[in-house]
Amino acid sequence: xxxxxxxxxxxxxxxxxxxxxxxxxxxxxxxxxxxxxxxxxxxxxxxxxxxxxxxxxxxxxxxxxxxxxxxxxxxxxxxxxxxxxxxxxxxxxxxxxxxxxxxxxxxxxxxxxxxxxxxxxxxxxxxxxxxxxxxxxxxxxxxxxxxxxxxxxxxxxxxxx
Amino acid sequence: xxxxxxxxxxxxxxxxxxxxxxxxxxxxxxxxxxxxxxxxxxxxxxxxxxxxxxxxxxxxxxxxxxxxxxxxxxxxxxxxxxxxxxxxxxxxxxxxxxxxxxxxxxxxxxxxxxxxxxxxxxxxxxxxxxxxxxxxxxxxxxxxxxxxxxxxxxxxxxxxxxxxxxxxxxxxxxxxxxxxxxxxxxxxxxxxxxxxxxxxxxxxxxxxxxxxxxxxxxxxxxxxxxxxxxxxxxxxxxxxxxxxxxxxxxxxxxxxxxxxxxxxxxxxxxxxxxxxxxxxxxxxxxxxxxxxxxxxxxxxxxxxxxxxxxxxxxxxxxxxxxxxxxxxxxxxxxxxxxxxxxxxxxxxxxxxxx
Numbered sequence: 381x382x383x384x385x386x387x388x389x390x391x392x393x394x395x396x397x398x399x400x401x402x403x404x405x406x407x408x409x410x411x412x413x414x415x416x417x418x419x420x421x422x423x424x425x426x427x428x429x430x431x432x433x434x435x436x437x438x439x440x441x442x443x444x445x446x447x448x449x450x451x452x453x454x455x456x457x458x459x460x461x462x463x464x465x466x467x468x469x470x471x472x473x474x475x476x477x478x479x480x481x482x483x484x485x486x487x488x489x490x491x492x493x494x495x496x497x498x499x500x501x502x503x504x505x506x507x508x509x510x511x512x513x514x515x516x517x518x519x520x521x522x523x524x525x526x527x528x529x530x531x532x533x534x535x536x537x538x539x540x541x
Numbered sequence: 542x543x544x545x546x547x548x549x550x551x552x553x554x555x556x557x558x559x560x561x562x563x564x565x566x567x568x569x570x571x572x573x574x575x576x577x578x579x580x581x582x583x584x585x586x587x588x589x590x591x592x593x594x595x596x597x598x599x600x601x602x603x604x605x606x607x608x609x610x611x612x613x614x615x616x617x618x619x620x621x622x623x624x625x626x627x628x629x630x631x632x633x634x635x636x637x638x639x640x641x642x643x644x645x646x647x648x649x650x651x652x653x654x655x656x657x658x659x660x661x662x663x664x665x666x667x668x669x670x671x672x673x674x675x676x677x678x679x680x681x682x683x684x685x686x687x688x689x690x691x692x693x694x695x696x697x698x699x700x701x702x703x704x705x706x707x708x709x710x711x712x713x714x715x716x717x718x719x720x721x722x723x724x725x726x727x728x729x730x731x732x733x734x735x736x737x738x739x740x741x742x743x744x745x746x747x748x749x750x751x752x753x754x755x756x757x758x759x760x761x762x763x764x765x766x767x768x769x770x771x772x773x774x775x776x777x778x779x780x781x782x783x784x785x786x787x788x789x790x791x792x793x794x795x796x797x798x799x800x801x802x803x804x805x806x807x808x809x810x811x812x813x814x815x816x817x818x819x820x821x822x823x824x825x826x827x828x829x830x831x832x833x834x835x836x837x838x839x840x841x842x843x844x845x846x847x848x849x850x851x852x853x854x855x856x857x858x859x860x861x862x863x864x865x866x867x868x869x870x871x872x873x874x875x876x877x878x879x880x881x882x883x884x885x886x887x888x889x890x891x892x893x894x895x
Contacts, residue, residue, distance in 0.1 A: 455581075485698075485708065488706055489766035490764065491709075494766060496772075497710065501694075502692065502693070504578075508578035
């Protein structure tokens with residue numbers, strides 16, 4: 381969209397209501413500054429989401445083909461959806477989308493290897509995650525017999541826990 | 542513990558005690574944790590969220606942790622806003638949907654959010670500059686929970702989180718600083734830029750995206766992977782004393798070069814807070830900030846830091862409405878706020894009206 385005053389690229393978009401009339405304003409940073417509408421460039425209020433978003437776009441923006449279409453068999457997340465929303469769907473996504481995630485992680489953290497506190501290995505976690513996926517799918521297709529069977533499989537450990 | 546009990550007390554982190562508490566309001570660490578065998582919150586079904594909540598509550602009981610669980614899903618919007626104001630839950634948790642809650646300790650040092658962006662967001666806060674102590678406490682708490690719950694963890698990437706910006710240690714180490722000297726001497730931007738260069742984030746009193754208010758700023762790490770928790774804490778414990786020194790120098794400059802002006806500003810601020818009949822939240826924050834600095838510089842001697850710290854939180858909209866016991870419009874809140882301030886500030890050290 382072009383600036384309404386000088387036709388450069390507009391990056392400030394305002395909607396205001398004056399006496400019930402809706403008015404839209406699209407300005408480039410220069411004209412917005414002149415109109416006293418520019419966002420203050422300080423204090424730099426660091427919205428983390430925006431930073432992440434720009435990193436994601438910068439690093440996986442070019443992705444085409446296989447990775448873009450890849451889907452996690454457990455949570456059903458597509459890598460394209462992560463690119464749009466910035467959130468992963470389940471722990472397994474870190475392996476499923478490793479090729480796309482590791483460059484991003486390297487860029488953000490300057491590292492790809494954990495140092496520090498370690499959790500004990502989770503017993504059968506992957507299997508249980510998969511059972512839950514099957515359970516969701518069974519419920520979705522109203523196969524309650526299968527759902528009950530899957531629930532039983534999931535149950536014993538929860539009681540122990 | 543009920544929500545109404547909370548209106549009668551205030552968190553330990555507001556006491557104004559601990560090292561450097563003239564500038565450091567509190568030290569806070571949070572850990573992001575997820576259960577290994579569930580999808581992350583944003584992909585979890587309603588019944589899975591209910592199960593996550595149940596698993597967590599069972600873990601609390603088994604670990605004999607003395608925490609009260611508040612079912613945020615069952616709360617009205619005013620009560621949820623009240624918890625946000627108290628720094629017990631995030632805006633995201635307050636405004637999201639579905640089964641979710643928070644477990645808190647009686648002094649409000651501990652707050653564990655359930656079904657936020659991650660299944661668990663474990664938070665520990667102490668007043669003053671005490672990050673190593675906070676780490677020791679939260680690390681122990683995390684161990685107790687981990688004995689009961691299987692966390693999502695990989696040996697390469699550490700604790701697995703819904704957003705890759707938290708992966709690894711899942712730790713956010715932060716301090717909340719009161720920096721009126723740097724604001725008034727217009728050096729604050731310079732300090733922010735220096736902090737951002739070393740990869741630290743600066744945010745306002747109410748977190749991400751919120752405008753800094755009352756001259757309070759939170760400084761925290763952004764990197765969570767590739768360094769251990771003590772290494773990440775050390776970045777803060779190395780840098781914060783430098784910021785404190787800048788703030789002290791700025792206050793000293795104000796005292797020596799503009800003493801009369803400063804004394805006048807502080808006294809007027811105190812006077813308005815003690816006598817106003819209607820006052821907005823923004824003006825209150827601004828004036829309380831002056832008064833807080835005035836106490837620390839010895840310009841006001843009949844008011845405690847703890848009272849001022851509390852008033853930053855207790856003049857927020859939801860608190861006033863909880864106190865009044867009814868919803869109030871904007872104008873009514875301003876009147877209620879002024880009346881509450883007059884009560885708390887009359888004769889200097891009036892205790893809370895309960």
